[in-house]
Every structure is written in C-alpha cells, then in structure tokens.
Amino acid sequence: MGLRIFDLKTKVVFVSLFMLQYVSTDAQESSVELKVQTLKKDIAKAKNYEKLELLDSLHTLVLDKPEYQYDSIARKAITYAMELDSINLAGQYMSDLVFYYANSSETPEKGMLLFKEFEELNLKIKDNILLAKLYMNGGDSYFFSGELKESISLYNKSEIWALKAKDSALYARARTYKAGAIVDMGNYAIGSQLLSEVVKILTVKKDTSGLLIARNTLATLYSKMGFFENAKKERDEVIALSVLAKDYNSLQSNLHNASIDADKIGDQKSRIAYLKEAYAYGFKSNEGFSLKPIISYNLLRAYADNDSLIKAKTYYENIQRTYGTRIPIPYESTYRSALADYYIATHDYRKALPEAQKALNMFLGANLAEEVFESYNRLAKIYKERNDYKNAYTYTTKYNHYRDSVNSLKKARALSYYQTLYETEKRDFKIAEQASQISLLDAENKINKQWMLFGGTGLLLLFLIIYLLRSRKFIAYKKELQENFSQDLLHEQEKERVHLARELHDSVGQKLMLLSKTIKNTVHTNAKHLVDTTLEEIRQISRGLHPSNLERLGLTMAINAMIYEINSNTDLFFSEDVDNIDGLLSRTSELHFYRIIQETLNNIVKHSEAKAVKINIKKVSETIEMFIRDNGKGFSFDKNHSYKMSLGMKTIEERAKIINTNLNIESYLGKGTVITLSIPLKNE
Incomplete structure (x- = not known):
C-alpha cells in the first residue's frame, strides 16, 4: 500500500475539511440532543405499545452513545418490553446493551452481569439469529473480562444457534471470535487452523464482511507471535479487499493495526501514513466511527514521538475538546498514555508524570504486558528528566525485565x-x-x-x-x-x-x-x-548464559577456566588432564562440547554429593576422548528408559547427537558416575 504525500494545496484542502468536520459534528450533536429531549417528553405522556414504540425510537437514536446515558435508556426499554410481553424485543435490547458494555464502554463486567440476568430469566426467545447474537455478545463480555474458557463455551452456543438459523456469516463471526479466545489461551496453532477453516467457508459463501474480520484476526495472530512479514502480507490483502468492498469500518481497524505493527518494527513513516488513512476513512463510514478516539490518540502519540509538535498540538486540542470532558473517557488508558507522550515531547514533565502513572495502573489492571513495559520506559524517561535518578533506575530495571519477558513470550508462542x-x-x-x-x-x-x-x-x-x-x-x-x-x-x-x-x-x-x-x-x-x-x-x-571465554581464549583454555572456577568456589577436589584441542572442532561443535562438560559438572555440584572429580580430555588418533568420573552417590540409570532421565541428562544426550558423538553413561547407587564421550574428527 503506497504512502500518501500531500502537497501544500492538498494540505490546505485537508485542513479545511478537517475543520468543517468539527462544525458538522457539532450541528449533528445539537440535532440529536433536540430529538432526544422531544422523545423523552413524548414517552412521559404515552402508554402501552405507543410508549414502547417511542422507547424503541429513543433506543435506536442513542444506541452506543454514552453521552446520552444509553445504558439507562436501554434498561428502561428492556423492562417495559418485558412488561408488555414483547420478549423478542426485550432480547434485542439486551443483546445491544451487552454488546455496548463489552465492546464500546470498556465495562465488560457489566455485560457479564446482564448476560447472567438473561440466562436466569429463561426468556422464550424464538428468533435463532437473535439468540446467536446474544450468546456471541455474552461471549465478548467474558472474553474482555479475561474469562476465556467461559467465552469459548458461549461462542460455541452462538455457533449452534447460527447454524439453526442457517446464517453462515453469523456462524463464521462466532467461530472467528472463538479462535481469538483460543489464541489468547496460548493455543496459536489451533486458533490459526480455525481461522483458516473460517476463511475457506467465507470464501465459498462470498461473505466479504465476515472474511475481512477473520483475516484481520489471523493477521493479529501473526503479529502477536512476532511474524510481522506474515502479518503485513495478510493485512495488505485485507486492506485492498476492504477498499474494493467499500467496507470502511474494516479499513479503519486494519489500518490501525498495521500502524501498530509498523511502530513495532520502527517504520515511523508508515505508522503515521496508516493512521492518517484510517482517520480519513472514518469520515466515509455510514455506521459511525467507533475507532475515532483511539486513532486520534495514536496520531497524537505518533506526531509527538516524531517531533511534529505543531501537528501534535492540533490533535491534542481536538482530543481534549472532544473526549477529555466525557465521562467515561473513551479508551482512557490509551488517552492517558497519549497525553503523557505529548507532554514528554513538549518537555512538560510535571504534567506527564501523573498521566503516565494513571496509564500504567490501567494497563496493569488489564494485564496488558506490552503496554506495561512501554509505560515503564515512559516513566523512566520522565524521572530521568526530573533528575530523580532513583525512580528512573527502578523503572529502567522494570522496563528491561518486562521487555525481555515479552520477547521471551513471543519466542515461546512461536x-x-x-x-x-x-x-x-x-x-x-x-x-x-x-x-x-x-x-x-x-x-x-x-x-x-x-x-x-x-x-x-x-x-x-x-x-x-x-x-x-x-x-x-x-x-x-x-x-x-x-x-x-x-x-x-x-x-x-x-x-x-x-x-x-x-x-x-x-x-x-x-x-x-x-x-x-x-x-x-x-x-x-x-x-x-x-x-x-x-x-x-x-x-x-552473562558468562553463564553465553561462554564468551570460547571466543576470547579458545576451547582448551575455556574448559580449564570453567574447572578452575568450580574448583575455587566448591569443596570438590579436581584431578584434570586436558590436551590442547583448539581448532580441531567446528565452532558449533565446540559450543556443544563445552555445554556438555558444563552441564555434567553442574550436575555433579548440585546432585552427586561427591568429594572428588577426575577429568581427562585427550586427542587420540582421529578422535577426541572425554572421561569424567565422580565418587558421589550415583543414580539408577537404564539406557532403555531414557524418557525417565532428568532434563539436564536429556540435554547432554541431545547435544551429543547433534555433534555425532558416542556418549556412554554408567552410574550405580553409592558408586559414583562415569561419563565418556568420543568425538570422531573425520566428521568435522
């Protein structure tokens, strides 16, 4: 996808449209406010089905708009629909409100409680599509509350109702969300297989909307594992398909996610371009712009991170005017972190500190690991600039720890x-x-x-x-x-x-x-x-993690240094005879040979209770012969049952296989252990 570059004339037009949007939005909000007040007055006077019809109109008008107290209006509509025995309509209001709690207001716990009320009421709903949506939105509430196992159960029920309704799009969406929950539980391959299956179904059914959701989820899965090239390939295809289908909501979501991936790999130019494009497509959406707040926050962060402070200030003022006064503030954790980054860029560290701390607390509460370690880095910068080196060091340490944990987690996922x-x-x-x-x-x-x-x-x-x-x-x-x-x-x-x-x-x-x-x-x-x-x-x-002595001293001296270090720090008596074997093995074989000796000596120190150790390493004709013997307590060893061996012994055996060696282990209870190894040089 090409980056969009504006000349001066185009920029002027863009800024004009930008300001017209504010005027248009204000006019629309005034019109909605007037309609809301009129409907409320009419509802107060009406009775029976006329009142229910007016409540339905008001519910539709304020749907997903917290500033008009949507949740309060939806609950009144539910109660009155049930009083008039309009069960399906009450179920529809419940489904909409559960969706609002789970996906819009960031209060999924309320969605869980409402869904539990629905199940306890045991309403006789006959509309299978409505039931599929209810269970899917209920699954979302549990998913965003961290109750992944229960969410999968509800998504399964949603699939069943969607199949009964013969609605393939609804079935595929429920299956897509279930795959997301399975991925978050750590089952990446199963989630990937489910998504691939959904993609095939939707391709046959020519269901473009569902296909875009499924492939977006698949791209996110690749990104979580650090497979950014796979994620970009998937996203580029989804973005192109979204443009053809004029699915602007999908475009916003995918462009926003693409900007996150671009930031992770350090491509700031693409990051800003993706966000600007996502923001622009928001004006074309006929279904509202639910991602507008978070895209605005991330544009503010992107410009602040890249020293475009004039542009950053424009977004900052708009965000404060549009979202800063709302209760609750939409996507508040991202809002706080964006403000902190802006204040850091403008060197206002007094304002940056409380915003960064609030963002950290929210990310910790939501258990978002990557956002947490970014917050630690942000706080370390702020404290450093405030000359508070103690706190700066504390948060730098936490940042390094979390960064390594996140990187290790990605590798573990892969x-x-x-x-x-x-x-x-x-x-x-x-x-x-x-x-x-x-x-x-x-x-x-x-x-x-x-x-x-x-x-x-x-x-x-x-x-x-x-x-x-x-x-x-x-x-x-x-x-x-x-x-x-x-x-x-x-x-x-x-x-x-x-x-x-x-x-x-x-x-x-x-x-x-x-x-x-x-x-x-x-x-x-x-x-x-x-x-x-x-x-x-x-x-x-550091030396334990990677034997730098191998590179600096050579294999022979590195082995001697290891023996000397263990001899100096333990009560063991060492008798060693090590020939010069430098240059006889490849670098890979040297590393594995060194690790075998290291693991063997560690096992002796930790487990053998030995008093003396004898080590011989000799070059004999076309082989290197290793002999290590201790006089410890030994252990029961059976060559035919290697699956019972400890992890350390298994690692020794695997490394021996890698370098094509003949490994022999003999150990008897009370008589110590002997390990011999023969490395044929002709294989090197």
Whole structure:
C-alpha cells in the first residue's frame, strides 16, 4: 500500500475539511440532543405499545452513545418490553446493551452481569439469529473480562444457534471470535487452523464482511507471535479487499493495526501514513466511527514521538475538546498514555508524570504486558528528566525485565505454534497410516474371497512385508521429526542466551558501571560496594548464559577456566588432564562440547554429593576422548528408559547427537558416575 504525500494545496484542502468536520459534528450533536429531549417528553405522556414504540425510537437514536446515558435508556426499554410481553424485543435490547458494555464502554463486567440476568430469566426467545447474537455478545463480555474458557463455551452456543438459523456469516463471526479466545489461551496453532477453516467457508459463501474480520484476526495472530512479514502480507490483502468492498469500518481497524505493527518494527513513516488513512476513512463510514478516539490518540502519540509538535498540538486540542470532558473517557488508558507522550515531547514533565502513572495502573489492571513495559520506559524517561535518578533506575530495571519477558513470550508462542503444528502433522500422519492399513485389509479380504485356493498365503505374506516396511518408515520419520524439533529448540535456546547475555552486558552492565563511576567519589561506600557486587553478579550471569571465554581464549583454555572456577568456589577436589584441542572442532561443535562438560559438572555440584572429580580430555588418533568420573552417590540409570532421565541428562544426550558423538553413561547407587564421550574428527 503506497504512502500518501500531500502537497501544500492538498494540505490546505485537508485542513479545511478537517475543520468543517468539527462544525458538522457539532450541528449533528445539537440535532440529536433536540430529538432526544422531544422523545423523552413524548414517552412521559404515552402508554402501552405507543410508549414502547417511542422507547424503541429513543433506543435506536442513542444506541452506543454514552453521552446520552444509553445504558439507562436501554434498561428502561428492556423492562417495559418485558412488561408488555414483547420478549423478542426485550432480547434485542439486551443483546445491544451487552454488546455496548463489552465492546464500546470498556465495562465488560457489566455485560457479564446482564448476560447472567438473561440466562436466569429463561426468556422464550424464538428468533435463532437473535439468540446467536446474544450468546456471541455474552461471549465478548467474558472474553474482555479475561474469562476465556467461559467465552469459548458461549461462542460455541452462538455457533449452534447460527447454524439453526442457517446464517453462515453469523456462524463464521462466532467461530472467528472463538479462535481469538483460543489464541489468547496460548493455543496459536489451533486458533490459526480455525481461522483458516473460517476463511475457506467465507470464501465459498462470498461473505466479504465476515472474511475481512477473520483475516484481520489471523493477521493479529501473526503479529502477536512476532511474524510481522506474515502479518503485513495478510493485512495488505485485507486492506485492498476492504477498499474494493467499500467496507470502511474494516479499513479503519486494519489500518490501525498495521500502524501498530509498523511502530513495532520502527517504520515511523508508515505508522503515521496508516493512521492518517484510517482517520480519513472514518469520515466515509455510514455506521459511525467507533475507532475515532483511539486513532486520534495514536496520531497524537505518533506526531509527538516524531517531533511534529505543531501537528501534535492540533490533535491534542481536538482530543481534549472532544473526549477529555466525557465521562467515561473513551479508551482512557490509551488517552492517558497519549497525553503523557505529548507532554514528554513538549518537555512538560510535571504534567506527564501523573498521566503516565494513571496509564500504567490501567494497563496493569488489564494485564496488558506490552503496554506495561512501554509505560515503564515512559516513566523512566520522565524521572530521568526530573533528575530523580532513583525512580528512573527502578523503572529502567522494570522496563528491561518486562521487555525481555515479552520477547521471551513471543519466542515461546512461536515455539508452541510450531510444536503444535508438529504434533498435528504427526497425528495426521498416523491417521493416514491407519486409513492406509484399513484399505489394505479391505483389499486383502476381497482378494482372499476370490483367490482363497490359489494365492491367499502369498498375499498375506506380501501384506505383512508392506506393513512392516511402512511401520519402519513411520518410526524413522517420527524419530527424525522429534530429533529435528529438539535440535531446533536447543538452537533457539542458544540464540536467546546470546541475546540475554549481550543485553545484560551492554545495557544493565553498562548502566551499573556508569552508576559506579558516578558515585565513586561520594561518601556512599555501601552503595558503591552494592553496585560493584551487583555488577559482578550481572557479569557472572552473562558468562553463564553465553561462554564468551570460547571466543576470547579458545576451547582448551575455556574448559580449564570453567574447572578452575568450580574448583575455587566448591569443596570438590579436581584431578584434570586436558590436551590442547583448539581448532580441531567446528565452532558449533565446540559450543556443544563445552555445554556438555558444563552441564555434567553442574550436575555433579548440585546432585552427586561427591568429594572428588577426575577429568581427562585427550586427542587420540582421529578422535577426541572425554572421561569424567565422580565418587558421589550415583543414580539408577537404564539406557532403555531414557524418557525417565532428568532434563539436564536429556540435554547432554541431545547435544551429543547433534555433534555425532558416542556418549556412554554408567552410574550405580553409592558408586559414583562415569561419563565418556568420543568425538570422531573425520566428521568435522
């Protein structure tokens, strides 16, 4: 999607239309206010069905408008409709109000309570479409309240009613929302499969509206896992389809989400362009502009972040005039964070601090991890500029911790996603194998009936041979998949360890070093000691995460340094004989060999209760031979039941497989443990 660039003349026209929109909006609001007051007066005088008809008109007029006390009017309409036994109409009002609580007013708990009232009343509603909407909106209330399991149950019921109504669009929407709940529970692969299934159904049905919702959700799923290229590809196609369908609500939602992804990857030009386009499409929407507040807030943030303070001020003044006086303020958490960013950009840190703190409290209450760590970063900046270094350090530490947690969570999501796909592939392979075997059995039965006297025995033998060959193939395939997955997992762990080690050294370590130098000449000796001690601990953790000695000293010296460090910090007596093996292995093999020794020694320190350890590492002909023995308590080890091994022992075994080595472990209770390893150099 191309970026839109305005020349001076176009900008003037755009600003004029922008100001006309304010005038038009004010005129519309005055007209609505007059109609509301007139209807209220007429309702006070009317009775029976005439009163209900007027209440219905008032309900439709103020639908989703909190400034006219929509929830109070909707409840009066529900009560009066039930008094007149207009059950379906009362159900429709309930459905609209539950939707309002869940999706518009940010009070999903109220929606949950109202839906519970609906279930307790046991209304005899006969409209299947209405029931599907009620259960879907009820599911939204539970979803936005964090009750994901219950929301899935209600979405399932919504699907059932939609099927009874033969409404494929409604069915697909309920299934889409269910997929979103499943994704938020951590089942990314299942959610992705559900969404792909919905997309196929809607494509066949040519249901463009539902298709846009489903694909938008799929793009959001990719974004949550950090697959930004996949998300962009999906969004670009959805945006193009929305333009063709003139679905401006979908355009706003997708452009807004695209701006969030652009911000995450640092593409600020695209971020602003997406938001401006989303804002412009809001003027074309015939169904209102529910995202207008949050898009306005994010435009303010985008301009503030990119030093466009004149444009930022225009949006700031409009936001304060349009939304700042509302009760409640729409999307208040985003509103507060946008104001804080604007005040930071204008160097008004006194105003920025309370807004940033309010935003943080709201994000913490909603358990929004990414927004929380952004808030910590925002507060760290504010306190730093206010020369409050103690609080600045506190929030910087929290920011780094949350950032690493969020990044780790994304990696965990991706690994979970691929693992589930692996399990699904394995299951499908097994089902296909069973189906194939059943087909072969059926074929054999038919042949036996026809050729019982001639070739039954031969055909049975052939079948058994085929079955054994296919079984062996399946077992080999299964083993290969499992080994590939384990090796990929170890590879990702090493990458993450390198990342965390660098972050600790380059970010936290550097800041502690700077702090140490800052207080060096002060009287705070205790603080200086604490900083130095903490800095050394950070360095030890960093060295544990990634063995930098391998790169600086070489494999032989790195192993000796590790043995020396453990010898210095424990009561173990070490007897070591380590040949120079530098340059004999590839860098990858060196890392895995080092990790095997490290994990073995860690197990001895933690679990063996040994007094002495003997280590020999020798180059013998075309191999490197490793021998590690301790005189500890040992353990019961069975080579045929490796699934009972500890995680550490399994990791040693997997690393040994990766570098093509012969690993042997012998351990007996009370007699210690011996681990030998032989690495063939010809494979290197």
